[in-house]
Amino acid sequence: MISAARRPRVLVVDDNVAFLDNLQELLSDAGYDVSIAATCQAARERAKGGFDLALVDLRLPDGDGTVLAAELKGGSPESEVVLLTGFATLETAMAAVRAGACAYLMKPCAPQELLLTLEQAMRQVRLQAEKRELARRAQVTEKLAAVGTMTAGLSHEIRNPLNAAALQLSVLERRVRKLAEEQQVPLLEPLSLVRDEIRRLDHILEDFLQFARPREFKPERVEVEPLLRRVVDLLAGQAESRKVRLEVTIPSPSFQVSAEEERLRQVLINLALNAVDATPEGGVVHVSGGEDDRGVWVMVDDSGPGIPVALRDRIFEPFFTTKAQGSGLGLSIAHSIMVQHGGALEVGEVPGGGARFVLRLPKAAPVLAKPLG
Ligand SMILES: Nc1ncnc2c1ncn2[C@@H]1O[C@H](COP(=O)(O)OP(=O)(O)OP(=O)(O)O)[C@@H](O)[C@H]1O
Numbered sequence: 001m002i003s004a005a006r007r008p009r010v011l012v013v014d015d016n017v018a019f020l021d022n023l024q025e026l027l028s029d030a031g032y033d034v035s036i037a038a039t040c041q042a043a044r045e046r047a048k049g050g051f052d053l054a055l056v057d058l059r060l061p062d063g064d065g066t067v068l069a070a071e072l073k074g075g076s077p078e079s080e081v082v083l084l085t086g087f088a089t090l091e092t093a094m095a096a097v098r099a100g101a102c103a104y105l106m107k108p109c110a111p112q113e114l115l116l117t118l119e120q121a122m123r124q125v126r127l128q129a130e131k132r133e134l135a136r137r138a139q140v141t142e143k144l145a146a147v148g149t150m151t152a153g154l155s156h157e158i159r160n161p162l163n164a165a166a167l168q169l170s171v172l173e174r175r176v177r178k179l180a181e182e183q184q185v186p187l188l189e190p191l192s193l194v195r196d197e198i199r200r201l202d203h204i205l206e207d208f209l210q211f212a213r214p215r216e217f218k219p220e221r222v223e224v225e226p227l228l229r230r231v232v233d234l235l236a237g238q239a240e241s242r243k244v245r246l247e248v249t250i251p252s253p254s255f256q257v258s259a260e261e262e263r264l265r266q267v268l269i270n271l272a273l274n275a276v277d278a279t280p281e282g283g284v285v286h287v288s289g290g291e292d293d294r295g296v297w298v299m300v301d302d303s304g305p306g307i308p309v310a311l312r313d314r315i316f317e318p319f320f321t322t323k324a325q326g327s328g329l330g331l332s333i334a335h336s337i338m339v340q341h342g343g344a345l346e347v348g349e350v351p352g353g354g355a356r357f358v359l360r361l362p363k364a365a366p367v368l369a370k371p372l373g
């Protein structure tokens, strides 16, 4: 489903075919997604598909394992490399460290020892990924705080003249409507374009003000099913005009979260609008929700092009947009609202393409029955 849930990928590089076969079986049984290579050249090719761990033999027919290890680590710093060696000397240990390997194993090694070493290396990979995620969140929060302060004043200053302009526009429209029919048409068209632009500016200001108004957070019990249905109803017109089907599936209808309904609705609208935007004519946007032992989840799937892995961190940054008319605030607002709720917002992909956004929220506390008497 989402990146955290996939099987760890291990790349095994060794020129001994029987050994490769054995390892492939052992590691697949242990839950790894295994790819194999018998030469440096083949390993470079395989590594392009991505890997979490590489297990590399020191002696390879077309090169030195330590050189390959350094190369693999350089190309994928978030991954870890374990070196395999036929004999242990101080030199091999030092070469392993220089190559950036996190461990090295002596051949032949017992399956248990091998699995344990890979498990430890995988723990390292996950720890690094968590650290990167924390650093990214801290960066986003910092940026949001700066944006909030800056926009508080600016938004007010812009809003007043904008409201005045909208008011004058209504006056103008009323006067035009009093003219003869044939004079009205050429005047009303540009007026309606100006109104659309003013509405767009107003929408952007509303987004900005979300940062600037640090309101108190007051969570209540919110029924998820009716909320999802209302959001889908609200966007039905927009989806229809773009010829996108908007569906909602809720396996178990009655579940509640602890949330502020208005803000949660805003998160869902932002996600669903993005999904509708990204989906081509004839496509589907699918909203679903349910409960598991981690809490409540809501998923927004679309059948658009998906989000390239390289952009998945950036889309949550304030002002990051690929749309000519976008403010790039939708997802950063959604993300900060989810953090405020003690939840999370993750991005992934739908099997077969398309973007998938997953919200996680804490369940509402159970209602305690009143004692009798
Ligand atoms: N479902 C999706 N499929 C593909 N790309 C998406 C999807 N959702 C978001 N994105 C990408 O993430 C970017 C940021 O989204 P975000 O909602 O923050 O801003 P926006 O939609 O561009 O502007 P705004 O929401 O302020 O009108 C988008 O410009 C788009 O490139």
Ligand SMILES: [Mg+2]
Pocket (backbone or CB within 6 Å): 270, 273, 274, 326, 330, 331
């Ligand atoms: Mg958006």
